[in-house]
Amino acid sequence: MAITIALGFWQWGRAAQKVALQVSIDERRSMPAIDSKALLGAKSLADIVHRPVLLRGTWLARYTVFLDNRQMQGHPGFYVVTPLQLEGSGIPVLVERGWVQRNFVDREKLPAIETPAGVVELRGRVAPPPAKLYEFAGAAQGAIRQNLDLAQFRAETGLALPSLAVQQTGDASQGLLRDWPQPGSGSERNYGYAFQWWAIAFVIAFLYAWFQFIVPRQRSRRQARHHA
Structure with a gap:
């Protein structure tokens, strides 16, 4: 659980870095030539x-x-x-x-x-x-x-x-198009990975609780009813 939670926060941090980088790119593009x-x-x-x-x-x-x-x-x-x-x-x-x-x-x-x-x-x-x-x-x-x-x-x-x-940049001219691909931050992928790691941590926690507490308790109750 500790590893998967840590990996989730690492991906969240990577996403934040990419968002900050995209903001910096957008700011530079709005500066004077x-x-x-x-x-x-x-x-x-x-x-x-x-x-x-x-x-x-x-x-x-x-x-x-x-x-x-x-x-x-x-x-x-x-x-x-x-x-x-x-x-x-x-x-x-x-x-x-x-x-x-x-x-x-x-x-x-x-x-x-x-x-x-x-x-x-x-x-x-x-x-x-x-x-x-x-x-x-x-x-x-x-x-x-x-x-x-x-x-x-x-x-x-x-x-x-x-x-x-x-x-x-500019309109098409001289037989050339200039609709250049715009770089995206890619932060959505990192956010998705973060939620995946946290979901795995939740599953581990649920399975641990199920097999360490719930199943033994149910077994003890069945045994108690059998002896009664």
């Missing part, structure tokens, strides 16, 4: 992750990568990732520009997207580098890739990319 200077001047990604950002720069279109097997609105396709060379500093940052459906007839055909030339302005939010999925051998090269290894991509392109990404 930072510029490229604040983006590059941050001491760590943790200081600015989820913050809105407003950037100006030039697309490095030749380094565009299509990350395969990414979903948006329930449909599989590509996340389109292009480095943006920031105006003023000349430093490139990785931008997840949006999602586009792939051609399922010719799987090697790249979808048509627009990449404006010259200086562009975009709004987004600071994020970690693109999440990695299970990768088959040979899927880490070329325009279509399963994952983007940042260290490998730096060596491949010669670009001094910081260890972060920007998810471009």
Whole structure:
């Protein structure tokens, strides 16, 4: 009982931590947008992750990568990732520009997207580098890739990319959707686990009382009636 009760409280504490983290994320998303200077001047990604950002720069279109097997609105396709060379500093940052459906007839055909030339302005939010999925051998090269290894991509392109990404936000444009999945806290699962552990503790308590007190008492009464 002590173990199951303790596990229940541990899961309850985990849920509380996740709720607090979600509150922190929501607060950061409501903050004013930072510029490229604040983006590059941050001491760590943790200081600015989820913050809105407003950037100006030039697309490095030749380094565009299509990350395969990414979903948006329930449909599989590509996340389109292009480095943006920031105006003023000349430093490139990785931008997840949006999602586009792939051609399922010719799987090697790249979808048509627009990449404006010259200086562009975009709004987004600071994020970690693109999440990695299970990768088959040979899927880490070329325009279509399963994952983007940042260290490998730096060596491949010669670009001094910081260890972060920007998810471009806004309405669909340039052939791309930007209905990014919103991270949930996941606290509901931990609350469920907590109640499961406490339910197990209750069952243990009931069985202990049943076999240690109720059953022996009933046996004693039957024996007393038999001897009478």
